[in-house]
Amino acid sequence: MTHAFFHPPTTPRFALRNLRAPHCLVQADVPRTGADDELAPVDLLVDHGRIAAIEPAGTLPAELGPDLDASMLLPGMVDCHTHLDKGHIWPRQANPTGDGAGASMATQRDRNARWHAEDVRRRMEFGLATAYAKGVVAIRTHLDSLAPQxxxxxxxxxxxxxxxxxxxxxxxxxIAPLDIFLTEEGRQLADIVAESGGRLGCVTRSGAYPGDPMPPDLDAALVRVFELAAERGLDLDLHVDESTDPRSRALIRVAHTAVAQDFAGRILCGHCTALALQTDEFIEETIAACKDAGIDIVSLPTVNMYLQDRSQEARTPRWRGVTVLHEMKARGLRVAVAGDNCRDPFYAYGDHDMLDTFTQAVKILHLDHPLSDWIRAATETPAAIMGTAHGVLKAGAVADLLVLKARSYSEMLARAQFDRTVLRAGRAIDTRLPDYRLLDDLMRA
Incomplete structure (x- = not known):
């Protein structure tokens, strides 16, 4: 368990005492602390891999387990938007321009030449092993889906x-261009997704009109996507308006299509960055339409900051490349943040670490002063969007936990928590990360 700052008891029943947990994630009757009103002082009882009780700090007897001196406690983190199949190809296929167009071209070159089953399997598994060591308990990955991939x-x-x-x-x-769903390939893809128990997804861009943010086949193709999903009982997960172009206004069309089709499944829309470039009136109209359609939103702040408003000249970017998450949340939409790409042409960095993603999201999106319940965006909310039983702290839940050396949000956000302890079903796991050398043979020409 290298790097963990403490090792919990190995008995089937034990306590972790004197912890601080986000009050919004604790489903138990515990007080807030005066020092940091967003955290609750708790003792946690674990019994045979599950949370048996959550009590006010100082309640459980000392002989049951260690006093952790106000260390922070979090449930396992949830990443509802990733691209594990793209991950870790940067060493063999960099993006020299660092922008979205360069990323798409570089990925296409690598996919066409290298993405056989064993290559995809090993890189995806490397990403899963890394995320597991970081304390991520659930992931939704997009899979590049143009035939034959x-x-x-x-x-x-x-x-x-x-x-x-x-x-x-x-x-x-x-994930594929929207217009393929107007063809037989789209129907076949929907069948593959259904066979795999997946979600039907695409980007709101058309391969037939690559330079047009609102292609003429947009509405017809959206209708077909919704029809294919409804026929197979599939949820939808769409890449929408990932652009610096204010002409990109597909999100409201997705919402209107959902209502017109009386779609019964869940809809998650990712990115939606161009919405931040619209007028306040159009933003309000779009958010209202999303509310009517029951659309959830996920922002990918680190990746979109990396890609968007980038210039090949010596020019400083002018905007952050994120959507209007505060306004969406204030109006009742479920909003999440997620990791997106990792060491691939769309993002040269990253390490499948949702705690780091949340920390950066706080700074990029100003999710602070107060932090309020924003930690839900990396735990409870994406878990609910995915329909999983993760993301909260409650009696009866599996004891999938992160214990941080940090004692407050201030400490957590100021210093990377490399020495976190990760518990799965009440047992501390080995948090050593897989070595990049494991992928060396896949990186050779």
Missing amino acids: AAISFPVFRELRERWAGRVELQASS
Whole structure:
């Protein structure tokens, strides 16, 4: 358990005493602390891998377990939007321009040349092992799905979902240009997704009109996506308006289509960055439409800051590349943050660490002063969006936990928590990360 700052008892029943947990995630009758009103002082009782009780700090007897001196307690983190199939190809396929167009071209070159089943399997598993060591308990990954890739990657996903069951709950969504759903390839993809228990997904861009943020086939293709999903009982997970172009206004069209189709499934829309460039009146109209349609939103702040408003000249970027998350949350939409890409042409950095993603999101999106319940955006809310039983602290839940050396949000946000202790079913896991050298043979020409 290298790097963990403490090791919990190994008995079936034990206590972790004198912890501080986000009050919004604790489903128990415990007081807030005067020092940091967003945290609750708690004792936690673990019994045979589950949380048996959550009590006010100082309640459980000392002989049951250690006093952790106000260390922070979090439930396992949830990443509802990733791209594990792209991950870790940067060493062999960099993006020299650092922008979205360069990322798409670089990824296409690498996918066409290298993405056989074993390559995809090993890189995805490397990402899963890393996320597991960081304390991530559930992931939804998008899988590049233009033929023939869907027939390669979805079987790999199904294999890894089974192999990692009980460690990381794994979901998948397709991703492809919107217009393929007007063709037979789109119907076949929907069948593959249904066979795999996945979510039907696409980008709101058309391959037939690559330079048009609102292509003429947008509405017809959206209707077809909703029809294919409804026929198969699938939820939708869409990449929407990931752009610096204010002409990109597909989100409201997605919402109107959902209402017109009386769609019964869940809808998650990712990115939505161009909405931040609209007038206040159009933002309000779009948010209201999303509310009517029951659309959830996920922001990918680190990746969109990296990609958007980038120039090949010596020019400082002018905006953050994130959507209007505060306004959406204030009006009752479920909003989450997620990790997105990792060491690939869309993002040169990252380490599958949702605690780091949340920490950066706080700074990028100003989720502070007060922090309020924003920690839900990386725990409870994405878990609810995914339909999983993670993300909260309550009696009866599996004891999948992170214990941080930090004693407050201030300490947590100021210093990287490399020495966190990660518990799965009440047992501390080995938090050593897989070595990048494990992928060296896949990086050779």
